[in-house]
Amino acid sequence: MKDKISIIGAGLVGSLLAVILKQKGFDVQIFEKRKDPRKSGAAGGRSINLALSHRGIRPLRVAGVYEKIEPYLIPMHGRMMHDQAGELTFQPYGKEGQFINSVSRAQLNELLIESAEEAGVEVFFDHKCGDINFDSNMLHFEHGKEMKSDLIIGTDGAFSAIRKKLQFTDRFNFSQHYIEHGYKELEIQPKENTFRLEPNYLHIWPRGNFMLIALPNADKTFTCTLFFPFEGNPSFSTLKTKADVEAFFEQYFKDALELIPDLSEQFFTNPTSSLVTTKCEPWHKNRSILLGDAAHAIVPFYGQGMNSGFEDVRLFVELAEELDWNWDKILPLYSSRRKKDADAISELALHNFIEMRDHVADPDFLRRKKLESQIQEKYPKEWIPLYSMVTFSDIPYSEALKLGKLQKKVMDEFLELKESEVNYDQVIQRFNALKKGD
Ligand SMILES: Cc1cc2nc3c(=O)[nH]c(=O)nc-3n(C[C@H](O)[C@H](O)[C@H](O)COP(=O)(O)OP(=O)(O)OC[C@H]3O[C@@H](n4cnc5c(N)ncnc54)[C@H](O)[C@@H]3O)c2cc1C
Structure with missing residues (x-):
């Protein structure tokens, strides 16, 4: 008999996670405080549409739901900048053929809930979780119902009720900004x-x-x-x-x-x-764990909140498989491994706000972008721009952040030179030396 898993929150992350865990044979239930969005109209979410990119798409493919979602996506190939005079400038996001996708939050959420139900997950709407006992694994809902489970997963968003309860446990760190x-x-x-x-x-x-x-x-x-x-x-x-x-x-x-x-x-x-950033640790207590915004809410400027939450799902399930579904080993290891990546994307997202609102149009930024695209053209494997590492790859966010800082250092040095004096072999040698710690 496979474990009974209760997921709190049928948002984007909880619904996707439910599909995959059900496919693995678990007895999965989701409890959602809202009414069924398919019957009550608007999902009442925080943003109407979202940018979906590689890290989000990969777990959707793992769950076998991407084909359902793909027809609703609108590709966005780059930034179209509007200056104050109404002049337009285009900046591609990556190499030719790389793009991010605009998707309706409500539509995506409904498709995921539908996929969970089709997979055999029971979804209980109008079930607001009010309390949790981490010792007995008992959930308490506001209208009096109780539910005991082998594993509880809090995917109840940035203002997570499960996280609030963790705040009353020993040595739990929490900050919000x-x-x-x-x-x-x-x-x-x-x-x-x-x-x-x-x-x-x-x-x-x-x-x-x-x-x-x-x-x-x-x-x-x-x-x-x-x-x-x-x-x-x-x-x-x-x-x-x-x-x-x-x-x-x-x-x-x-x-x-x-x-x-x-x-x-x-x-x-x-x-x-x-707009809030939240950080906490550890993300687990006994047989309960937080995923998605409940564990790490970030500002939206890298378009990575949902994408990182979907990546949480993939990494959590991969680790669980590796550890033969032994929750007592999986929960602490997942929390400690993933935390540094959540912190990294949180920092990157805050920084990208400055880049988007302030730098994208300035001449120094454009020179930097030009230099970078020239380096990348010559050394496509060695030099992947930070935006591409974050948006189009699986490189852990913490690694992308580290490499991005080294790239900035190298570019600062070479931008001192005239364009004609830049030797790209030297640029890449310097980058490789910095990576080695020289
Ligand atoms: C303005 C804005 C723009 C954004 N743009 C992007 C973007 O372009 N790309 C991107 O990747 N991310 C973006 N994000 C981030 C993205 O919205 C979140 O990261 C994502 O929604 C997190 O999913 P989640 O399932 O963890 O949480 P949520 O989507 O918040 O879902 C949580 C669910 O839990 C339910 N719930 C809450 N409390 C309880 C309770 N006590 N009991 C039962 N159920 C409960 C809620 O009703 C909800 O359904 C944006 C965010 C904002 C604010």
Whole structure:
């Protein structure tokens, strides 16, 4: 008889994990506090669409659900930058043929829940987990139901109830950090059933301390997200009236303003949300463990929150197989091995905000990108740009972060030279020497 596994949260990570564990023969149940999103309409998620890339796609393939999801994806081949005069500049994300994908959060979540049910997982909606006993493996739900399991997995998101309970256990470390920026989503409607911007790009309006981005949706709308400080000037706190909002967009995002005729209505109707990073350790206690945002919520600027959560699922299951499903060995080892990668992507995500909003358009950044693409062209195996390591590879995030820092050091040195003086053999020799610790 295989173990009974209870998963808390039928979000993106919990639903995918349930599919795979059920396929491995376990008795899997998911408990979700919301109503069934397929019956109640909108999933009530935090963002309307998400960028799905390699680390997320690989576990979806492992679960055999990628084919179902692929038709809903919109490829984005690079960044399309909009400057203040409305001029556009394109920066590819990787090599030719490499792209990331825009996907609707609600659609992806529904497809994953459906796949879990098809695999034979029982999904209980309207089941808010309120308490957990880590010694008896007993879950308590708000309407009185109780459930005992052999393994409990908390995939209940950034404000995880399971994690809150871990905070009352011995020697548990927890930190959370809200950045000074929040975000607001706005929609660009199609015109005569066509996209109002080129659909196969992630559009960015970088403006120093803030930015607007837009990702395409299958219904030919774009979801724009304004990342903007809560306080200061300009900030959410200074945009008080319709006239304030329109004047602000007129000044900074004129070409976007033209595409959102009901801008101020949307601006004052749609919520302003916060962005938080959470860190904790250990992620497990006895026979309970956290995965996904419950273990490590990050800011969205590398498009890696969900992707890293899906990668958690793959790595957790791979380790479990390697250790013959011995939970007492798997849980502590998984927590300690994966933690450094979660910390690394957390740092990378915070740093990428500065790059996206502030650097993508500046001449030094563009020179650096040019130098990097030349090095990569000459040494494609030895030099993989940081963005590509994070987005298009399985290189552990901590390794990518380390290599990225060395690459920066090498580029800082060679950028001192004139372009014609750069010897790419020397660049790669220097990089290899730094990797060896010379
Ligand atoms: C603005 C924004 C943009 C983003 N863009 C991207 C992107 O482009 N690419 C990317 O990879 N990531 C992105 N992310 C991150 C991504 O949304 C998260 O990393 C991802 O949703 C985490 O999945 P999860 O399943 O761990 O948590 P969640 O998706 O939050 O799911 C948690 C589930 O648990 C349920 N739950 C909560 N508490 C309980 C309880 N007590 N009992 C029962 N159920 C409970 C919730 O209802 C929910 O269904 C973005 C995030 C934000 C905020």
